[in-house]
Amino acid sequence: MSTAEAPAEAVPDRGAPAVQLTGITKRFPGVVANSDVNLTVVTGEVHAICGENGAGKSTLMKILYGMQPPDEGTIAINGDEVKLRNPQDAIRAGIGMVHQHFMLADNLTVGENVFLGAEALHGIGRAARARLAELAERTGLHAKPDTLLEELGVADRQRVEIVKVLYRGAKIIILDEPTAVLVPQEVDALFATVREMKADGYTFLFISHKLDEVRAIADTVTVIRRGTTVGTADPKTITSRQLAEMMVGSELPSPETRESTVTDRAVLRLTGLTLGAEGSDRNALDDVTFTVRAGEVLGVAGVEGNGQTELVETIMGMRKPSGGKIELVDADGKARDLTRAGTLTRREAGIGYIAEDRTRHSLLLTQPLWVNRILGYQTREPVSKGQLLDIAGARADTERIVREYDVRTPGIDVPAAALSGGNQQKLIVGRELSGNPVLLIASHPTRGVDVGAQALIWENIRQARSAGLAVLLISADLDELIGLSDTIRVMLRGRLVSEADPATVTPQELGSAMTGAEDDTAGDEE
Template sequence: MTESRPAVELKGITKRFPGVVANSDVHLTVRAGEVHAVCGENGAGKSTLMKILYGMQQPDEGTIAINGEEVRLRNPQDAIKAGIGMVHQHFMLADNLTVKENVLLGAEGLHGIGKAATRKMAELAERTGLRVNFDSLMENLGVADRQRVEIVKVLYRGARIVILDEPTAVLVPQEVDALFDTVRAMRDQGYTFIFISHKLDEVRKIADSATVIRRGTTVGTVNPREVSSRELAEMMVGSQLPSPETRESTVTDRVVLRVENLRLNAEDSERAVLDDVSLTVRAGEVLGIAGVEGNGQTELVETIMGMRKASAGRIELVDAEGNTRDITKLGTLARREAGIGYIAEDRHRHGLLLTRPLWANRILGYQTRRPVSNGRILDLAAAREDTRRIVSDYDVRTPGVEVAVGALSGGNQQKLIVGRELSGDPVLLIASHPTRGVDVGAQALIWDRIRAARREGLAVLLISADLDELIGLSDTIRVMLRGRLVSEADPATVTPAELGSAMTGAGESHSLPEDVA
C-alpha cells in the first residue's frame, strides 16, 4: 500500500543552460512505497530533473526534500547517502568483470569483499529475481539479468528510492512482465520507484501515480489507471498517441539488398556469431528482424555496413538504375556512397560526434557528396544551410545549428540522424532501433518519415526491440535466434506474445505457430 508521507519533494526546480531553460518551476511529489512515473517528450526536461535529483547537476532555483528533510545534493555520492539510486538506460557495467565485482566496485567499504558481502548480495539477488552465479562474467549475461545486476548495485549501496530510466527499452514482453513483478514486490516491501518512460501503456500498467512534464514545466499529476493512453499523450505533446501501423502495401518485385549464406565467426574462435544468414529486401518493403538482444542482430547490421568483415557469404546491393554490385569487400564509406543510409543502434557511439555542432554532424558519412561537398572540398555554408532545413523539416528542437549535438535531448538527436540519413537519397535504409528512448512525438515523426520513404520505393531493414513498432511498420518479419534466421511471421496476424515467444526459443521448435509463420 502507498504510504501518505512523501519520499521525494521537488519544489520550484529551475535549471537554465545557455539558450535553453531545461526545467522551469517544476514540482514533483513522490510518496514512499509507490511507483511514480515521470512522463514527457524528449526535451521536456525529464532527464535534467532526474540528474538534479541524483546530484549530477545543480538547480538554479528550487528545493529538494528527501523523507521530509531538505537536502542539497552536490554529487551522486550525496544522493546515494540520502538513499537514492539510479539505474541508467545505458547500463553502467564493466563486461570484463564478474557480477560480484561489478556490484562491489566503488562500494568495497560497505560490507567488505568477503562472506558478508556475498551474503548481502545473495539476499538482494533473491529480492530482485537475479538468479546467476556471482562469478559469471558480465559479458555472458542477457540484457534482463544485466538490468537486475544494476538494480542490485543500487540496493547494495542502501538505496530505498530507485530511479529507473527507460528500463524496458531493450526488453521483450516476457522480460518486461518479470521486471514489473520485481518492482511490485519491492514496492510492497517499502521501496519507492521513480519510473521514467515514454511507453504510456507500460506507465498505466505499473505506475501508481504519473507526473507529466511538457517543455520543462509540470503539467499535472494523475492516476494512470483513471486516464487513457490517449489522454496521457495529449498531456505530454498535445496530440493523439501515434501508431506505427502501416495499412497499404508498397512492396515491389525489385530486390535492393541480397544477403546470401552470410557467416561471421567470433573474433576469438571459429564459433559462428552469424550462421548461414540469407535474406532479401525489396524496394518499397520494410523487412523487420526480431530477436532478443545478443542473438546476432547487431553483428548482422555491422557486417552489412562493412564495420565487420564477413567470414563467408555474399552481400549485393542494387542501385536505382537496376545495377547489381557486390559490396561484400567494400569499406563502410563506399557502402554508404553506394546508397545505404544507416540509423545506428547506439547513436552516441556510431551516429554522432557529441561535442561537435549540428552542422558538423550533418556532414558525417556524406563528406564526399552534395550538398555538403563537391567530392573534394567541403562546403560548410551549404552544410549549415542544409542542417537548418533538417532542423525545420524534422522538428529538431535546438537554439541553432551551431549548438553541440550533445546538448540536445535523445529524441532530438535521433530526429537529426533520421533527417540526415533520409536526405542522402538512399536505396536502402538500415534502421536499428530507430525510436529507442524517444518520446511519442519524436516516435510519430520518425514512423511517418520511414513510411513516406517506403512509399517512394525505399527498401528498409528494420531491427527493433519494440514489438509493436516491428509489427506495425514491417511488411515481413524474420526472427533471429543464436545467429540464425529461424522463422518468418506475417505482421498482419502475429501477436507480440507469439513473436516474443519465438524470439526466446520457447518450446521445442523455434518456429512460430503455423497460422503466423
Template sequence: MTASGNSGAGSGGSTAAEWAVELAGITKRFPGVVANSDIHLRVRTGEVHALCGENGAGKSTLMKILYGMQPPDEGTITVDGRQVRFRSPADAIRAGIGMVHQHFMLADNLTVAENVLLGAEASHGIGAKARARIQELAATVGLRADPGMLVERLGVADRQRLEILKVLYRGARTVILDEPTAVLVPQEVDDLFETLRTMRADGYTFLFISHKLDEVRAIADTISVIRRGTTVGTADPKTVSSRQLAEMMVGSELPTPLTRESTVTDREVLAVSQLSLAADDGGRHVLEDVSLVVHAGEVLGIAGVEGNGQTELVETIMGMRRGAHGTITLEGRDLSHASTLQRREAGIGYVPEDRTRHGLLASQPLWANRILGHQSRPPIARGPLIDRAAARRDTERIVADFDVRTPGVDVHAAALSGGNQQKLVVGRELSGDPVLLIASHPTRGVDVGAQAGIWEELRQARARGLAVLLISADLDELIGLSDSIAVILRGRLVATADPSTVTPEELGAAMTGAGSDPNLAEEGS
C-alpha cells in the same frame, strides 16, 4: 501538486515518512534555456511513481538534480522528511537514492559480484559478508545468476536486474529507473514488473521514467507529466487512457506505427546470402548462414532479444565487420569486400543503434554532424573539398523538414534532446536519396512526438521506393511498420512472421526460443 520544503510533516497533515521524495519549486536554468521551471513533485514511500514527458521536457534534468549530478538554481529537495542538498551522486546514494541508467554501465569482463563491489569496496568490503549480502539482494531483484558468473554471459534482463542490485547494495531505498523496458521483450517486461511489485511490497520506492504509456499504466501507482519544463498534472493509471496521457504530454493523440497499404515491389535491393561471422574469441559463430532479401518499397523487420546477433548483422552489412563467408549485394553489385564508405557511396543510409557513439559528434555543431558519412557526396563535397556553406544550408533544410528543434545549426549536438538528435540523424541519412536504409532502433529513447515524426518519415521513404531494414526492440513498432518480420536467435534467422497476424507475445516467444506458433513460419520450412 505542491510539496512542503520543510522537514517534518508534509502538506495536508501527512507524516514525513509518507513521502520518500518531495521536490518543491525546482528550477534549473542553462544559457538561453530554462530546463525546469517551478517543478513540484511528491513520491509516496512504497509506490511506483511514473514520470512522463517528451524528450526535452525536463525529465532528465530533474532526475540529475535528484541524483546529485546537478544543483538546482531554486527549490528544495526533501528525502524521507529531511531537507537535503546534494553536491554529488555520492550524497544522493548516502541519502538512499539510486539510479539505473538507460544504458547499462557494467564491465563485461568482470563477474556479477565484482560489478556490484566495484567502487563500493571502501565502504562495504569485499569479504564473505559482502558476498552474502549480494546473494540476498539477488533474490530480492530476481537475479538467478551465480555471483561468480561473468557479466558477458548474462542476458539483457539479468543485466538490468544486476544494475538494480548495484544500487540496492549501496543502500538505495528509492530507485530511479530510466527507460527500464527499452530493450526487453514482453515476457521480460512482465518479469520486471513482477519484481517491482514484490519490491514495492517490501517498501522500496521507484521513479519510473518511460515513453511507453501502456506499460506506465500497467505498473505505476501514480503518473506525473512534465511538459516544457514544468509539471502539468498527475494522473491515476486506473482511470487515464494512453491517449489522454499523450495529450497531456504533447497536446495530440497517441501516435501509431500502423502502415496499412503495401508498396513492396519485386525489385531486390539488398540480398544477403549465407552470411556467417566468427566470434572474436574464435568460438561459435556470432552469425551463421544468415540469408535475407529486402525489396524496393519494403520494410523488413528483424526481431530479436539484444545480444543474438542483430548488431553484428548490421555492422557486417555496413562493412564495419568482415564476415567469415557469405555475400552481400546491393542492387546486384557485390559489396562483400567493400569499405564502409564505399557501401555508403553505393546508396546505403545508416541510423545506428547508439546515436551518441556511432551517429553524432556531440561536441561539434549540427552542420558538422551533417557531414558525417556523407563527406564524399553532394551537396557536401565540392571536388576533393568539403563545402561548409553547403553543409550549413543543407543542415538548415534538415532542421526545417524534420522538425529538429534547435536555436540554429551552430548549436553543438550535445545541446539537443535525444529526440531532436535522433531526428537530425534520420534526416541526414534520408538525404541524398539512398536506395537502402538500415534503421537500428530508430525511435529508442525518444518521446511520442519525435517517435511519430520518425515513423512518418520511414513511411514516406518506403512509399518512395526505399528499401528499409528495421531492427527494433519495440515489437509494436516492428509489427506496425514492417511488411515482413524475421526472427533472429543465437545468430540464426529461425522464423518469419506476417505483421498482419502475429502478436507481440508470439514474437516474444519466438525471440526467446519458447516454441513454435501457428502465426510464425520456421526458417527453411
C-alpha cells in the same frame, strides 16, 4: 539542513513523502531545462515521470541523483531537506539510479560489478556474498557471482544494475527507460519484481515513453512539458491517448502501415552471411540469408545480444564476415558485391544508416549541427563540391533538415550534445533520408524518443517506403516492429529461426519466438 547524511536504512511510514522537489529550476546557456518543477513522490509507490524529449525529465532526475545542482528550489528526502552535491550524496540519502545505458563493466563478474566502489559496506568476502545472494533472490537474479557480465542477457544485466543500487542501501530507485530493450515476458518479470519490492516499502521513480506500460505499473503519473510540471494523473482512470495529449498536445501515434508497397525488385541480398565470434565456438552470425526489396520494410526481431548488432555492422562494413556475400542490386537488376568493400563505399552506393547508439556511431556530440550533417556524406552534394567541402551548402541543408524534420534547436551552430535525444534522432533521420538512399538500415530508430518524435520518424519511414526505399528495421519495440514491417524475421543466437506475418502475429508470440520458447526453425532459407 543536512548534507544527505540520513542513514539509508531509515524508512518513514508508507504514505509519507519520500521525495519532495519544490520550485526546481535549472538553466543552461540558451535554454531553461526545468522551470519551477514541483514533484511529490510517496513512500512505497511507483511514480511515473512522463514527457516528450527535451521536456526536462532527464535533467530533473540528474538533479535528484546529485549529478547536477539546481539553480533554484529545494529537495527533501523522507521529510528532511538535503543538498545533493554529487551521486555519493544521493546514495547516502538512500537514492539509487538504474540508467537506461547500463553502468556496468562487461569484463568483470557479477559480484565485482556489484562490490566495486562499495567495499566499505560489506567488504569483499563472506558478508558481501551473503548480502549479494539475499538481493539476487529478492530481484530474481539467478546468475552466479562469478559469472562474467558479458555472458548475461540484457534482462539479467538490468537485474545486476538493480542489485548494485540496492547493495548500496537505496530505498528510492530511479528507473530510466527500464523496458527499452526488454521483450514482453521480461517486462512482466521486471514489473513483478518492482511490485514485490514496492510491497516491502521501496519507492520507484519510473521514466518511460511507453504509456501502456506506465499505466500498468505506476500508482501516480506526473507529466512534464517544456520544463515544468503540467499535472498529475491516475493511471487507472486516464487513457494512453489522454496521457499523450498532456505530454505533447496530440493523440498517441500508431506505427501501423496499412497498404503494401512491396515490389519484386531486390535491393539488398544476403547469402549465407557468417561472422565468427572471438573466443567462442558459436558464430555471431550463422548462415544468414534474406532479401530486402524496394518498397519493403523487413523487420528483424531478437533479444539483444543475438546477432542483430553484428548483422547491421557487417552490412555496413564495420565488421568483416568470415563467409557469405552482401550484394546491393541496382534498378536494372545488376548486383554489386559489397562483401569486402569499405564503409564509405557502401555509403556512396546508397546505404543510409541510423545506428542503434547515436552518440557512438552517428554524431560528433561536441560539434555543431551543420558539421554533423556532413558525416557520411563528405563526398557528395550538397555538402561537397568535388574534393572540397561546401560549408555554405552544408549549413543551408542543415537549416532545411531542422525545418522539415522539426529538430528543436536554438540554431545550427549549437553542439549536438545540446539537443535532447529525440531531437538528435530527428537530425540523424533527416540526414540519412536526405542522401537519396536506395536502402535504409534503421536500428532502433525511435529508442528513447517521445511520442511526438516517434510519430514523425514513423511517418518519415512510411513515406520513404512508399517512394520505393528498401528498409531493414531492427527494433526492440515489438509494436513498432509489427506496425511498420511487411515481413518479420526472428534472430536467435546468430541465426534466422522463424518468420512472422505482421498482420497476424502478437507481441507475446513474437516475444516467445525471440526467447526460443517456440521450436520454430522455418524461414532459414529464402
